[in-house]
Amino acid sequence: DTAVSQTPKYLVTQMGNDKSIKCEQNLGHDTMYWYKQDSKKFLKIMFSYNNKELIINETVPNRFSPKSPDKAHLNLHINSLELGDSAVYFCASSLTGGGRNYGYTFGSGTRLTVV
Amino acid sequence: AQSVTQLGSHVSVSEGALVLLRCNYSSSVPPYLFWYVQYPNQGLQLLLKYTSAATLVKGINGFEAEFKKSETSFHLTKPSAHMSDAAEYFCAVSKSSGDKLTFGTGTRLAVRP
Numbered sequence: 001d002t003a004v005s006q007t008p009k010y011l012v013t014q015m016g017n018d019k020s021i022k023c024e025q026n027l028g029h030d031t032m033y034w035y036k037q038d039s040k041k042f043l044k045i046m047f048s049y050n051n052k053e054l055i056i057n058e059t060v061p062n063r064f065s066p067k068s069p070d071k072a073h074l075n076l077h078i079n080s081l082e083l084g085d086s087a088v089y090f091c092a093s094s095l096t097g098g099g100r101n102y103g104y105t106f107g108s109g110t111r112l113t114v115v
Numbered sequence: 116a117q118s119v120t121q122l123g124s125h126v127s128v129s130e131g132a133l134v135l136l137r138c139n140y141s142s143s144v145p146p147y148l149f150w151y152v153q154y155p156n157q158g159l160q161l162l163l164k165y166t167s168a169a170t171l172v173k174g175i176n177g178f179e180a181e182f183k184k185s186e187t188s189f190h191l192t193k194p195s196a197h198m199s200d201a202a203e204y205f206c207a208v209s210k211s212s213g214d215k216l217t218f219g220t221g222t223r224l225a226v227r228p
């Protein structure tokens with residue numbers, strides 16, 4: 001199946017721990033994103049990468065560090081987790097170029113709960 | 116900067132009634148506009164998108180939206196609601212290919228039997 005896949009789907013961890021969320025897309029897209037959805041369902045961009053290059057870095061704490069080993073993968077590492085990091089994190093991808101916007105494909109999300 | 120405003124955080128309709136979810140956008144350049152649906156505990160599914168072609172856009176599950184530049188609106192409609200349409204709906208805007216999507220705050224649609 002062509003898709004954006006994230007792992008894990010659920011992540012429960014204690015405050016202070018370090019965790020990673022992985023994202024992979026097999027759509028041939030060249031841009032990938034991380035979004036955070038808070039408890040009120042609000043979706044906000046965190047990062048985007050185009051061909052492994054960081055393009056967007058919104059005001060996100062330094063504890064969050066994205067890494068893109070290649071244009072099909074974008075991982076999110078979070079250090080020293082805090083209660084406020086509890087949210088659903090969505091990975092997405094898109095194809096750029098040619099002046100057209102082909103849309104964005106989202107993964108199914110990772111529900112992070114910090115206890 | 117791009118932004119979208121979704122009027123009504125909760126909308127309730129009867130099964131078979133018209134669905135109208137409102138979205139107004141603000142953009143300094145011609146926008147690309149999207150509607151996404153999120154079912155409980157699931158990801159975001161694209162319903163439809165406007166990318167400067169036809170102003171009336173048809174999407175999946177019988178939904179459609181009309182881009183009205185004069186009103187800066189992109190309202191989502193469906194002639195007859197079905198119980199399975201109950202979900203959270205998000206309007207979103209981007210300014211160009213590869214740019215971030217900026218989402219509205221979402222509208223929860225409830226469908227009454």
